Amino acid sequence: MAARSPILSIVEQLEKIHGRPKPPRFAGPLEMILWENVVYLADDQKREVAFEALRKEVGLTPAEILSASPKALLAVTRLAGILPQTQVEKLRSIAETAQNEFEGDLDQVLKQPLPQAKRALKKFPGIGEPGAEKILLFCGAYPIFALESNGLRVLLRLGFGTEQKNYAGSYRSAQDAVKPGMKTDCVWLIRAYQLLRRHGQEICRRTRPTCEVCPLTIVCRYYRGLHEYNVETTC
Numbered sequence: 001m002a003a004r005s006p007i008l009s010i011v012e013q014l015e016k017i018h019g020r021p022k023p024p025r026f027a028g029p030l031e032m033i034l035w036e037n038v039v040y041l042a043d044d045q046k047r048e049v050a051f052e053a054l055r056k057e058v059g060l061t062p063a064e065i066l067s068a069s070p071k072a073l074l075a076v077t078r079l080a081g082i083l084p085q086t087q088v089e090k091l092r093s094i095a096e097t098a099q100n101e102f103e104g105d106l107d108q109v110l111k112q113p114l115p116q117a118k119r120a121l122k123k124f125p126g127i128g129e130p131g132a133e134k135i136l137l138f139c140g141a142y143p144i145f146a147l148e149s150n151g152l153r154v155l156l157r158l159g160f161g162t163e164q165k166n167y168a169g170s171y172r173s174a175q176d177a178v179k180p181g182m183k184t185d186c187v188w189l190i191r192a193y194q195l196l197r198r199h200g201q202e203i204c205r206r207t208r209p210t211c212e213v214c215p216l217t218i219v220c221r222y223y224r225g226l227h228e229y230n231v232e233t234t235c
Contacts, residue, residue: 005181007192010158013193013215018202021194023187027120029100029106029135035120036126037090039081046080053079054091062104065095092123097123110141117141130171137193143184144177146193150200157204157222193223 008165026032030099032121048117054060057218058068065073067078073091098106101123114136119141133146147153152174156163161173203210209222217223 007160007178007181008183010219011188011195015191018195018198019120021191021198024138028139029109030062031096032125032135032138033106033121034096035061035064035092036131037087037094037124037153039077039079040083042080042086043134047123050079050081062095062099063215065091066099094124105196110136110139114142125219129168132156133192137186137189140186143189144187145178145182145189148193148197150198150204151193151196151204152200154196154200154204157220158231159219159221160214 026035034054035047035051039047042050057076058064058072070088073088074084077091078086078195081087098104102108102120109117113118117130117150120130121135122129123128127135130146130148133144134148136142137144137146152171155161155178156170157176160177161170161175164170164173174230182192199214203214209224211217211220211223214220214223
């Protein structure tokens with residue numbers, strides 16, 4: 001019998017401790033872009049409050065955002081995060097780009113070839129290569145092993161890929177390392193994204209990770225390095 005893929009086992013372990021995440025509820029790429037830009041530097045709970053306020057008080061279509069007063073938009077962006085005026089400008093920029101370049105319908109991007117689709121999404125503020133890949137994955141357009149910074153940190157610490165001089169290099173290194181053993185359906189890939197992100201936020205934190213409660217220490221390169229260092233320095 002063939003050995004089980006390490007990344008499949010890791011995702012299973014993460015699901016045991018964090019539970020199965022809820023499926024994303026975004027209605028297309030435009031909503032995902034607005035979610036990322038409605039506030040700056042806020043956690044998911046506060047971001048959701050602002051996003052729902054945008055939905056109810058302004059609307060989520062380009063036309064609704066462009067017709068809203070600056071005061072109405074500012075009332076939304078002030079609900080969380082910092083630089084609320086900057087976020088107002090970003091929301092208007094998103095709406096203008098969607099209206100002028102995509103006739104208000106970003107769903108057409110999902111049907112484009114992958115390189116073209118990513119270029120189109122990167123026209124929007126706050127959307128780089130990882131963000132574009134997340135949108136295409138969450139919308140079911142392409143089965144990409146997308147990552148954000150917390151999930152990437154988890155994978156690098158586990159030994160999938162190596163940290164490079166820049167974020168893009170580290171990101172690609174981890175993706176390449178995972179690719180041979182990953183599933184290629186969007187449902188599993190979305191679940192992997194969510195679980196790795198949560199694990200990085202709550203346990204495998206950038207500073208002071210709580211390795212003592214992590215079920216992955218037996219396969220974790222980072223943890224082994226810490227243990228070896230502690231052994232050497234206490235002898």
